[in-house]
Amino acid sequence: MALDQNSSTNIDQKPIVIVGTGLGGYSLAREFRKLDKDSRVLVITADDGHSYSKPMLSNGFAKGKSADDLSMADPGKMVEQLNIEVRTFTTVTGIDPEGKCLWIGEESLAYEKLVLAWGADVIHLDLKGNAASRVRSVNDLMDYRNIRKELEGKSKVAILGAGLIGCEFANDLIQGGYQVEVIAPSEGVLPTLLPDAAADAVRKGLELEGISFRLGRYATEVNASGDGDAIELVLDNGDRVEADMVLSAVGLRPRIALAEQAGLSCDKGIITNRALETSAPDIYALGDCAEVDGYVLLYVLPLMACARALAKTLSGERTEVAYGVMPVIVKTPACPVAVCPPPVGIEGEWLVEQEGDLDVKALFRNSKGDLLGFAVTGSKVPEKQALAKELAPVHH
Numbered sequence: 111m112a113l114d115q116n117s118s119t120n121i122d123q124k125p126i127v128i129v130g131t132g133l134g135g136y137s138l139a140r141e142f143r144k145l146d147k148d149s150r151v152l153v154i155t156a157d158d159g160h161s162y163s164k165p166m167l168s169n170g171f172a173k174g175k176s177a178d179d180l181s182m183a184d185p186g187k188m189v190e191q192l193n194i195e196v197r198t199f200t201t202v203t204g205i206d207p208e209g210k211c212l213w214i215g216e217e218s219l220a221y222e223k224l225v226l227a228w229g230a231d232v233i234h235l236d237l238k239g240n241a242a243s244r245v246r247s248v249n250d251l252m253d254y255r256n257i258r259k260e261l262e263g264k265s266k267v268a269i270l271g272a273g274l275i276g277c278e279f280a281n282d283l284i285q286g287g288y289q290v291e292v293i294a295p296s297e298g299v300l301p302t303l304l305p306d307a308a309a310d311a312v313r314k315g316l317e318l319e320g321i322s323f324r325l326g327r328y329a330t331e332v333n334a335s336g337d338g339d340a341i342e343l344v345l346d347n348g349d350r351v352e353a354d355m356v357l358s359a360v361g362l363r364p365r366i367a368l369a370e371q372a373g374l375s376c377d378k379g380i381i382t383n384r385a386l387e388t389s390a391p392d393i394y395a396l397g398d399c400a401e402v403d404g405y406v407l408l409y410v411l412p413l414m415a416c417a418r419a420l421a422k423t424l425s426g427e428r429t430e431v432a433y434g435v436m437p438v439i440v441k442t443p444a445c446p447v448a449v450c451p452p453p454v455g456i457e458g459e460w461l462v463e464q465e466g467d468l469d470v471k472a473l474f475r476n477s478k479g480d481l482l483g484f485a486v487t488g489s490k491v492p493e494k495q496a497l498a499k500e501l502a503p504v505h506h
């Protein structure tokens with residue numbers, strides 16, 4: 111569907127094409143319009159083009175929010191607000207960097223500049239069993255709409271994965287009135303993000319809410335159980351877990367396939383420098399699909415900083431992104447967490463202060479005593495601002 115009736119830009123001009131209407135694509139369009147009111151901007155998306163804040167998807171049940179409640183603007187409103195064109199339910203299928211055009215099936219579309227903001231795919235587990243296709247995941251507003259509908263009248267959810275998204279959904283669903291069991295191969299929750307003491311605090315907080323965990327275990331099979339909609343998971347040790355829905359939250363992988371096919375340099379994500387330039391002229395990447403100066407950062411704050419920098423570049427002032435300190439806030443009200451992990455591979459050690467089960471302050475310092483990272487939980491979370499200020503400038 112094409113929406114451009116309100117666009118007052120010159121239709122003969124080749125557009126700046128942004129692929130993706132997530133926080134990356136729409137934030138860039140918004141930032142760009144602050145600097146350039148007239149150049150033609152075409153935003154293309156495979157989904158329905160609603161503007162929404164993805165972090166709200168993992169606290170929507172607790173707040174009783176439907177998918178419609180979470181939509182901040184439909185594509186028509188975005189066209190109006192930003193004087194852009196939007197094409198919804200339109201999947202880009204190829205890029206031709208030399209011809210400066212992209213492909214939508216058989217249709218070729220020329221661009222002046224191209225921005226890839228097409229996000230990351232959920233990782234699908236290779237599960238056996240006759241109900242493996244009923245495993246769900248939530249990575250956009252349409253997924254959220256579907257699981258809310260599917261969960262009507264149901265009572266128990268099994269979550270695969272105890273990372274940030276798995277823990278947030280566990281907390282959200284239990285607050286929404288569901289029983290929740292989390293199954294994950296790691297020995298603790300949030301394994302790559304938190305030191306052990308902080309992770310234990312989060313697990314205890316979630317357990318106190320009534321969530322049960324099977325850690326150090328993974329699912330191998332998913333089968334229909336009984337006559338109704340119930341599902342039975344088989345775990346690696348032969349244990350069985352009954353649930354009405356299985357929600358997989360085992361991670362995301364930047365979408366790189368089309369970029370690779372077009373010859374763009376990719377590693378974990380689409381490789382860009384700090385000006386968000388890919389290896390091909392006039393093609394940029396930002397958000398979950400991008401690997402900016404060696405980092406894939408699947409969070410909102412880096413994406414917003416990238417959108418502001420890229421908007422300047424697209425309007426004629428080449429600008430490199432500068433991040434500052436960006437603590438990650440985990441939305442687990444059962445035990446709130448703020449964490450700024452130390453840079454990968456840097457030397458130092460965690461020093462932990464703990465009061466009670468849920469209140470942890472863990473500081474990562476090097477041998478000179480410089481603060482290089484921190485994790486705070488429970489009542490220690492308000493200290494995050496002061497700690498962020500103290501962080502040594504090794505953070506990019």
Ligand SMILES: Cc1cc2nc3c(=O)[nH]c(=O)nc-3n(C[C@H](O)[C@H](O)[C@H](O)COP(=O)(O)OP(=O)(O)OC[C@H]3O[C@@H](n4cnc5c(N)ncnc54)[C@H](O)[C@@H]3O)c2cc1C
Pocket residue numbers: 129130131132133134135154155156157163164165166167168200201202203227228229230248249250275365396397398399407408409410411413439441
């Ligand atoms: C449940 C959940 C909770 C989160 N909570 C937080 C949080 O609390 N704090 C935080 O910082 N981060 C959080 N994140 C991460 C954060 O939301 C993401 O990093 C961010 O929203 C990614 O935005 P994006 O625009 O890069 O990608 P997306 O929002 O995924 O957008 C990708 C867009 O590209 C389109 N697209 C894909 N392929 C094509 C194609 N071939 N052709 C056309 N269009 C295409 C899609 O339709 C979509 O419009 C959370 C993520 C999830 C899943």
